[in-house]
Amino acid sequence: MAMSPEQPSAPRRSRIALWLVLLLLLALGGYAGWHQWRAREQAVVNSTQQQVDALSERLNAMRTEQRAQARRLQQADSLNRVLRDELDGITQRAALLETSVERLADPDRHGAQALRLDETEMLLTIGSQRLQIAGDLDGARRAYALAAGVLDGIDDPAYLSLRQTLLQERTALDALGADPRVRAIAQLDAYTQTVTAPAGREERARDERAPWWQRAFGNLLQVQPTDRAVAVQAADRAAALAGLQLEISLARAAAERRDTAGYRDALRRADTWLQRLAPDSAARTQQRAQLQALAALPLSLSVPTLGSTLQQLRQLRAR
Known part of the structure; x- marks a missing residue:
């Protein structure tokens, strides 16, 4: 007779089920x-992240406020420097005013006399500057005359x-007479009238005195020494005359600005053109000597x- 496996008892199955239930629970x-x-x-992580974000925002706000404070400090520093400079300027002006008041209050220096000396010094300075810078001789004379009138009141x-x-x-x-520049320009203008104008008249007169065959064939054939530098053709003489007038104009402009080197160079070139206008003669020698x-x-x-x-006046006032 075959034997069947042993079946678990009911209490054991209930214990197993109980354990399974306990494990499941x-x-x-x-x-x-x-x-x-x-x-x-x-939740803790979220709260911490929120706190970190809040701290970052507060830190950014503090940095922004710090930068604003730094800018305000820089502006305040700049303003303080400006105020300090203005205060130094006011102090200096006050010191100058105090010095001026002390000078005017000095019993050895009367106020009216000090003002007259100031006016005299100003007029002497103006006169010397007008003469040295602008070359205004008449203006310098008038300024010195006014200074003499003011000085006579002391x-x-x-x-x-x-x-x-x-x-x-x-x-x-007064011993200078006229301005050397004005005198040179006047003599140069007079010389121009005596040189350039007669040159044209001499050329026309020479053409009228020439024989009929020279007037007829002069433009076709003309005989002259090969070593002569005098312009004979009408076009050459016109060019030489224009060159002479141009150099004299340049010399006049150089005289206006007191350019001695340019003035003399222009007249040296004008002498070259003068030799082209006329042959060697006593008149040309005289014209070159005048030039x-x-x-x-x-x-x-x-x-x-x-x-x-002016120098003596400043020395007296310094003492």
């Missing part, structure tokens, strides 16, 4: 706990030598004593 509880722990951990005997120096300087200015005399004329003013009165 434990698994469910562990999963629930793990899910809850993950949710809590995620009755202090300490300035007697200053009046004598001013008188010597005015005498030197050389014009080139030797001075263009600048020379006053050795210029500025001596």
Whole structure:
């Protein structure tokens, strides 16, 4: 008779089922706990991230405010420097005003006398500058005359030598006569009228005095020495005359600006054109001598004593 396997008893099956249920409950509880722990951990992470973001925003705001504060500090520093410079300027002006008041209040220097000395110094400065910079001789004379009139109103005997120096300087200015530049230009204009105008008249007169065959065939054939540099043809003479007039105009312009080198170079070139206009003769020699005399004329003013009165006045006021 065959034997069947032993069947588990009912209590044992119930225990196994109970254990299975317990294991299932434990698994469910562990999963629930793990899910809850993950949710809590995620909430903590989110909260931490929010705090970090908030701190970053606050840090950015603080940096922006710091930069704004730095800009305001720079502006305040710049303003302080400007105010300091203005304060230094005001202090300097106050010191100058105080010095001026002390000078005017000095019993040894009357206020009216100080003003007259200031006016005299200004007029002397204007006169010397007009003569040195602009070459205005008449303007310098008028300025020195006004300075002499102002200086005569000071009755202090300490300035007697200053009046004598001013008188010597005015005498030197009056001794100059006309401005050398004006004199040179006038003589140059007169020379131009005596040289260029007769050249055309001589050419026309020579053409009228020429014989009929020379007037008829002069443009076709003309005999002259080969070593002669004088222009004979009408076109050559016109070109030479135009060159002479141009160089004289250049010399006049150089005289206007007191350019001695340019003035003499232009007259030297004008002498070359003059030799082309006429053959060697006593008249041409005289014209060339006049041209050389014009080139030797001075263009600048020379006053050795210029500025001596101004220098002496400044020395007296310094003492």
